[in-house]
Amino acid sequence: MQVNVLESCLRSDALNVPSEEAVVMSLLRWTRHDLSRRQKLLPGLLSLTRLHHLPATVIKTLRDSDSLLCNGESCLALLSEAQSRQDQYNGLLSDARPATTQSYIYIHKTEENGEIRHTFCYCLETDRWKELGTGHGEVTATMPNPPGSYITSFAEKIFVTGGCRGNCCRAIRLHVAEPFHYATDEVWCFCPVTLTCTPAPAMLKPRTTHTAVTCLDRVYVIGGRTTGSRGEAPSLLEVEYYNPLTQTWSSVSPLPTAIFYPEASVCGSVIYTLGSEVEITDSFNPSLDCFFCYDAQQDQWSRLVAEFGQFFHATLVKAVSVNNTLHLCDLSTYKVYSFCPETCVWKGEGSFECAGFNAGAVGMRDRIYILGGDYSPDEITDEVQVYHSGRSQWEEVAPMPRALTEFHCQLISFNRYKDPWGDTA
Template identity: 20%
Template sequence: MQNKNQKTESRRFAKNGKTEYKNRSWKIGNYFYNNNNNNLFNSNKIQPRKEEKHKKVDGGDVFLSLPSDQVVDCIFSDKLLVQSEAKVFESVMRWAKHDSASRDCFLPQLMEHVRVRLSEALPFHTLKSDMLNRYKPGYGDKVILVVGVFDERSKCTEFYDPKMRRWVNGPNMISKRWKPCLAVVKDNLVFAVGGSSDRLKPVRTVEVLDLSSEMPCWKPSVDMLVERHIFGVGVINNCLYAVGGHNYSDKELDTAEVFDYNTQEWRMISKMSTRRSDPGVAVLNNLLYAVGGNDESLRALNTGECYDPSLDTWTPIAKMSVRRSQFSVGVLDGILYAVGGHDNYNCLNSVEAYIPSTGVWITIADMHVARFRAGVVALDGLLYVTGGSYNMIVVDSTEYYSPETNTWTIVTDSTKFAHTSTGLIAINRPRYFKT
C-alpha cells in the first residue's frame, strides 16, 4: 500500500507539463554559490549572484564551469527558474559530459536532486545498463562524521562525503568536550560518550544524535557510571561498551561498563587484566578488543586482550610489534588495524594489522604522515585516517589505506579545519543529507 508521501509523489508525476515546483525561480546559468553558507542544516542561506545582462542561462558556459558542490546547491534549490525539470536534467548531463573523465562519479548524487517526471526521463533510460547502475541514487552510502573540527574542545561537528569530496558543517553538540568517543547503535543513533569538559575534567555525560529525524540535533542520554577520558568504545548487539581510560579518582582505569539500549541502563562488566588509558578498542566477530594504551606508570603498552560478552571474561591476545599509546584503531574486512600513535619516545607513522584467524599481528605500509590522536574510520573498502598531532603540531591532512595495494594515499581535499580527535565515525547517508 502506498503511504502518504508516495501518493503525494504520484500526484506530482500525474500532472501535465506545467511547472510543478512553483518556487523554482533562479536561473541555472546565473547561479553562484556563497561559500560562507555551506552548513548542511542551513542550506536555505544559499545566495545567487545578481543577474548580469547578456548572460546565457540553462546550462550555458557559466553553468558548465561550476564545480560539483555548486551544481548540487544550484539544482537542489526550490528557487530555480526552468521551463521544465527536463531542462535541469539536460543541464546536469551536459555538465557531466563537459568533463566526463572527472565528473561521471558525481552523477549519482546529482540525479537525486533532479525532479524529473517519467516521460522526461526517457532519454536517461536509453543509457547503457552499466551506466544506469552507476547512476542509481546514493542513499545508503556512507559519510563520515567528525567532532572537534575547530579545536579540541569545540561543540562543532562536520561531515565528509568521500564521493562528492566535500566537507559540510553538522549540528553542534550540547556541550564542549575533548576526545569524546563515538559509536553507532541501531544504525542511526550516534552516541558521543565521555571525554573531558572545557576545563579538562573527565566526564560521565553522554549525548545522542538521531540521524533518522528530520532535523537531527544532539540530545542528552544516560550518563556512564564512571567518569572516563581517553578511553575506547565498541558496540555489540546494540550494547555500547566503554573500556579503560583515565579519571582523577582512579588514574588509569582497568574497568569497563556496558550500556544496554533496550533497558537504557549502564552496568559494570569484568575488569581488564591491565590498566589502560588511551587504548585502542574495537569489535571483531562479536568480541571486544582492547590493545595498547598507557599503564599506571604512563608507559606505552604493546599488549592486548579480548572480551567475550557471553562469558564476561577477558583473554590475552598476541602482542603488537611496537608499544603504542594515543593511537587509533579501525576494522576493515575482518582485520583490526593499529594506526600511528606514540611509543613514549617518538610519534609513529607505522601501522600493523591483527588477523583473528591466525592470532598474529603483521606490519603493513607506513603512513605518509606520523601522527597520534588521529581519527580512523573504514569506508568503502578503504581505511581513512584524518587529523591528529605530530610533535605538538596539529595535523590537518587526511590519507587512506587500500588493502589491495598496501598503499596510503593523501586526500587532496582534506578538512579545512586542523584538529586532533578520535571523534570520527562512518554513518549511513541519511535522506536529509544534501551535499
C-alpha cells in the first residue's frame, strides 16, 4: 500500500475496522514489512491513528514492550499523550471511528410520582432491547430527572440539564400550565460504563422545558422558561453551550425570538430549531410557526421561512438528522419531510404506518426510528418503526420492553471494548 493511500485510510472515519487496536497493529505490521524504509515514517503515521481510543492496558503494553515504539522518542510521546487524554477525558472523547463502536437508543422515563422509572436500551446492530433497571432499581435512581429537564448524550456519557424543583407535573401540557416554575440551573453527568452520576458545573441560566443538542463537541442548551410565575417567568432567548472537556459554560448569540416546545436537530455544524411562538392555546395544539437555523461555527442565528401550513403542530413533530439532512416527522399525519436549505423547501419522503402522539424519534446515519407514544390516554404503544432513507422503506422492528409515552430518547455509542450494555456485560 502506498503511503498516501495509507494516510487517507488512517485519517478516515469510514475505515471499517473492529477496533482502533486493529488499526495500530496493522500499521506496525506494515512498518515491519519494509523496516529500513518505513520506520522513519512511523511517527507521522501513528499520529493519524486514534491512540486515545485504545484500552489503557494496550497503551501500556505498546509503550513498555513493542520494540518499534518503546525505543522511539516521538512514538513514546504520542503514547504518553494518548494515555494522558484518556485519563483526563475518560468517556468524553467523541472521535471514535463508527465501526469501532456499538450504538444504542437510550430510553428513560420517570413516572409522575417521581419514584418509578423505566430505563432500557436498544442495540441497533442486533435489534435487541435490554432493560437497564425498573422501579426503585439502584441503576436508574442514580440519575436525577426533574420535571422539565432534558437528557442529552455526549460521547459515552449522558448529561441532564435543568428542569423544575418541587412537585411540578411531568406531562408537558400539565407542566407548562403550572402556576409557578422553580427552574434549576443544575447539570448532572451520568456514566453508563461506571454507573456513576456526578454534578457538573451549573448552567448560566436556570431553565425548564428547553431542548439540548451536541454540536462541535459542545452541548448547546436552547429555549425554555426560567424561574417565576406562569404569567411572569420570562421565556429564555439566551443560548449557551457546555464544553465537557474544559467543564465551562459560555453564552452565544441569542434566539431571534422566544420559542416554545423546541425541537432541535444537528446537521454538521448547523443546529435547526423548530417550535411555536405561543406556549398555551385553547386547544393546546400550538402551531409550528418558528423555524431557526444556527451556524455554530459563525455563532449566527437566522430565521428561515418555510411554510408548514396550519395542520402542523409544535407538539406533534419530531426533528431528526439523516445523512446530515434535516427531516421532520409529523406524528399526526404519519408523514416524513426532508428540508433543502438551498431552496428552503420541504419535500415529502413518504409515510410511516402509524405513530402515537408524544413518540420518541432519533436519526442514525440513513435511518429514522419512531418509538412508542400514545393514541389516547388509555392506549400507549410499544411499537418501533424504522425508515430506511436509502430505499424509502419502513419496517417494524423489536418493540420496546414496555409501552411508553413522553420519554427521553437519545442515541449513544460506546467503544466496543467498553460497551456496558453488550451481551457480556
